[in-house]
Amino acid sequence: MKCAVIGGTGLIGSQVVKKLNAAGHEAAPLSLSTGVDVITGRGLEKAVADADVVINLTNSPTFDEASLTFFQTSMDNVLAASHKGGVGHVVILSIVGTDQVPGFVHYRAKTLQEEVLKAGPIPYSIVRATQFMEFIDAVLSSTTEDGTVRLPSTLVQPIAAQDVSDTVADVATGPPLNSTINIAGPDVFSLDELGRITLNARPDGRTVVTDDTAGMFAAVHGDAIIAKGDARIASTHYNDWLTHPRTGST
Template identity: 75%
Template sequence: MKFAVIGGTGLIGSRVVENLKAAGHQAVPHSLSTGVDIVTGQGLEAAVTGVDVVINLTNSPTFDDASLAFFQTSMDNLLAASAKGGVGHFVILSIVGVDQVPGLDYYRAKVLQENILKAGPIPYSIVRATQFMEFMDATLGMTTEGDTVRLPRTPIQPIAAADVSSVVAEVAAGSPLNGVLNIAGPDVYPLDELGRLTVTARSDGRTVVTDDTAGMFAAAHGDVLTAPNGARIAPTHYPDWLARNRPRRSG
């Protein structure tokens, strides 16, 4: 099968391309760096014409309300080009619980992306993943002041990017779901506890303080960001991932 992986040079996309190629498929990565602009439409028609499956793994450059316009324009362009090019399956990656956190602009934008795909002309699959383990350092950074990190007790079920990529490739190579598959890591942590586990493993000297008003995840209430019933549970545990991904020391 032939795949166009839009956003195919990023964290997930590059791994999806590798997985598809390893399975014997033809997978071509596309991004701004390869001359494909999904907002202006430049290079888009050539990228998707004649492919069996389009996998859209692009992300908005901002997480504010401008992300709504990004997903509206990019999905309109992608679906129009894909329909014209004869694409038979369109896949996107979204977020577990995305429709239950209306207080976050970016989550509302991802819901818009899902709804545009559902209403579009092409059979589709939506893979919703929990928070990536790879993003934990950035999450800590967003609420760090000096040597103190403030994090809420929001339950988080982190998943490794490698596990996400494996499932996205598998779903893309299968028949369209015309629905949603939820995937999550094997363990649930309060975010503040996850932060303490991370800074201890990193030995970076910061202290994590519980603050249920801190950061973007304070807008998520209850267990909406954890695996719902029927979700597929990935194998990688966060402590094991941490042990394999220690920061390299210079010198």
């Protein structure tokens, strides 16, 4: 199977490309560094021509209002190029609960991306994942001041990037779902608790203070970004990942 992986040099994309090629498929990583620009369309038509599946793993460079334009334009361009190239399946990676947090503009933008894909002319699959374990350090850093990390008690269900890439690769090589699947890690934490667990395992002098107004996750209430129903639950536990962050795939 010929697979065009847009965003194929990033955290998830590079692993998806590796997994697909190891399984005997022909997966090409596409990104700005390979001459493909999803905003201007440069190199896009040629890159996806005759692909069996296009996997779009690109993300907006910002979390502000500009992300709405990014996802509208990029999805329009990907769909147009894919349709012209005879692609039979388009897969995107989204976020669990993205349509449940209207106060977070980046989540609204991801919802828009999903809607554009659903309304398009090509069979599709949407994989929604919870927050990546690999991003927890960045979340802590974003609310750190003078050695204190301020985090809300927002409920989160972190998942390892390897588990996400496993699912994306599996979905991409199957028939189009024309629907959405949710994937998540096996454990639910409050974000402030997760911060304390992380710093206990990797102490650096910082302490965590609970502040329900701090950071971007303050806009999330209740269990809005927790996987529910028939979600696929991965096997990698956060505490295990902290000890062996490069292992523990499903």
